[in-house]
Amino acid sequence: xxxxxxxxxxxxxxxxxxxxxxxxxxxxxxxxxxxxxxxxxxxxxxxxxxxxxxxxxxxxxxxxxxxxxxxxxxxxxxxxxxxxxxxxxxxxxxxxxxxxxxxxxxxxxxxxxxxxxxxxxxxxxxxxxxxxxxxxxxxxxxxxxxxxxxxxxxxxxxxxxxxxxxxxxxxxxxxxxxxxxxxxxxxxxxxxxxxxxxxxxxxxxxxxxxxxxxxxxxxxxxxxxxxxxxxxxxxxxxxxxxxxxxxxxxxxxxxxxxxxxxxxxxxxxxxxxxxxxxxxxxxxxxxxxxxxxxxxxxxxxxxxxxxxxxxxxxxxxxxxxxxxxxxxxxxxxxxxxxxxxxxxxx
Numbered sequence: 458x459x460x461x462x463x464x465x466x467x468x469x470x471x472x473x474x475x476x477x478x479x480x481x482x483x484x485x486x487x488x489x490x491x492x493x494x495x496x497x498x499x500x501x502x503x504x505x506x507x508x509x510x511x512x513x514x515x516x517x518x519x520x521x522x523x524x525x526x527x528x529x530x531x532x533x534x535x536x537x538x539x540x541x542x543x544x545x546x547x548x549x550x551x552x553x554x555x556x557x558x559x560x561x562x563x564x565x566x567x568x569x570x571x572x573x574x575x576x577x578x579x580x581x582x583x584x585x586x587x588x589x590x591x592x593x594x595x596x597x598x599x600x601x602x603x604x605x606x607x608x609x610x611x612x613x614x615x616x617x618x619x620x621x622x623x624x625x626x627x628x629x630x631x632x633x634x635x636x637x638x639x640x641x642x643x644x645x646x647x648x649x650x651x652x653x654x655x656x657x658x659x660x661x662x663x664x665x666x667x668x669x670x671x672x673x674x675x676x677x678x679x680x681x682x683x684x685x686x687x688x689x690x691x692x693x694x695x696x697x698x699x700x701x702x703x704x705x706x707x708x709x710x711x712x713x714x715x716x717x718x719x720x721x722x723x724x725x726x727x728x729x730x731x732x733x734x735x736x737x738x739x740x741x742x743x744x745x746x747x748x749x750x751x752x753x754x755x756x757x758x759x760x761x762x763x764x765x766x767x768x769x770x771x772x773x774x775x776x777x778x779x780x781x782x783x784x785x786x787x788x789x790x791x792x793x794x795x796x797x798x799x800x801x802x803x
Contacts, residue, residue, distance in 0.1 A: 459679055461648040462685065463660040463679045463702070470686065471630060471712050471731075475735060477610060477670070480548030481537035482598045485569040485690070486672040487522045488532065499671040509601040513536060518597035523582050525591055529674075531653040533563035537678075537773020539685050544740035545599050549592045557583040570617040606707075610671075611737065616692050617669040640677050650689070652679050663689055669693040707778070714739060716748045719756060721768070724779050727769040729762070 486502065487497040496503035509515040520739070523789050526532060536554040541548030564581040579587040603610075623632040634643035640651035648665075653676060663686040673692040680688040707716040714737065721736045722728060728736065734744035748768050751757040756774035770778075 458655055459649065459652050460648045460657045461660060461679075461681075462658065462660065463646055463648055466662040467629065467660035467664050467687070469661075471633070472664065472666060473621070474666050474668045474688075476542055477668070478537070478542050478548065478600060479504065479545045479603070479607075480541060480552070480595060481690075482610070482670060482672055483545070483595055483603050484522070484526065484536055485670065485674060485678070486527070486603060487519065487598055488526060488674055489674040491528075491789070494675055495672065501608075502602070502672075503688075506602045511600075512601065514597050515601040518601070520596040521590060521594035522598060524574070524576060527567050531567060531678075533560070533565055534680055534682070535559055538681065538748075539680070539682070539688065543734075545596055549595060553588055553592070555583075567677065568708065593767055605713060607739075608631055608737070609712045611717075612744060613671065613693075615733065621667070621669070636676055637669075637689075638693075641689075641691060650677050650679055653675050654679075654780060661685060663687075667691070676734045714743075715747050715751065718744070719751060719774060719778060722757065722768055722770045723775065727767045729765040729767050731765065733768060 485667070486506070490499075490503050490506045492762040499713060505670060510519050526536070535740065536552055538555070538618055541551035558585040561581055564577075568577060568581065577675060580591065621636065624636050631643050631645075634641060634648065640650045653799070658681055661683055663679065663684070665687045666689070668688065668690045669692075670690055671693055673690045675692065677692065678690040680690075711719065717737050718733065728747050730748060731741060733748065734741045736742065739747075746764075748757055748759060748766075752768075753775070756771055756777060757768050758771050759768045761767075762794075
């Protein structure tokens with residue numbers, strides 16, 4: 458049991474993460490989708506992972522990750538960094554920037570109950586070649602398994618945040634904590650968490666960031682670093698309303714992420730590239746690339762406003778979204794709309 462002694466500075470800064478962390482979510486998924494309990498929380502993603510492992514590249518990537526990371530329990534904290542939210546590449550850069558001393562300490566702790574191997578020894582020593590191998594495996598696994606379902610994961614995440622935020626607004630902070638997960642309990646001024654390690658720690662004074670995820674594993678995860686907010690990742694069931702990409706005609710035509718970009722522009726009106734990237738849960742460069750492709754196809758128009766670029770849906774884009782029925786609302790209700798998710802503000 459981990460017991461966090463929280464002061465007013467932490468309790469005044471309880472908030473949800475702006476977005477899912479691509480690398481962090483990928484490594485949790487790679488560790489836990491083999492577990493039947495976790496697979497049941499995200500069945501379409503578990504099926505995708507099983508199917509992807511039939512390809513040579515994904516199979517090799519999976520083998521590397523399973524060898525270098527523990528099958529269960531606590532991962533080395535540096536592989537799920539605070540930084541690198543923008544993209545897979547940004548997350549991998551944050552991992553590569555970890556000081557060697559920290560890599561050695563955290564990997565050695567993670568390997569306490571694992572047999573040694575030459576590759577594991579080199580990973581624990583922060584060998585650049587092995588870190589490159591690790592990064593390549595993460596990148597391949599993300600492309601093969603996570604990317605096709607990323608829009609679905611983002612929508613599921615936002616539904617969870619909407620529900621929890623309503624509970625906070627109506628019943629207060631104690632009710633919020635009580636409703637997160639059975640392994641999380643608030644006993645003022647202590648937040649008790651049944652996680653993979655035990656201890657009594659003070660808060661950092663920078664608050665708590667909450668991150669619900671169907672891929673967290675059977676127990677909540679906690680990352681505590683001085684100078685940063687406490688990160689609390691807790692398991693949730695992915696809502697059934699997030700339809701798989703295979704059932705989405707527009708997603709098959711444009712690609713799942715590009716279809717979601719088009720839908721967000723229709724829902725929220727003109728968005729800047731920065732706000733669009735937050736709304737869809739992708740990097741700034743990726744949002745710019747998708748907007749450019751949609752603009753080339755005549756589905757989006759863009760205009761510069763000072764240092765920002767704002768994107769709007771064209772009549773052609775609106776017609777594509779309406780489909781043959783001509784009914785925008787009925788033809789493509791997104792999970793976020795069904796949950797009443799508010800537009801993201803700059």
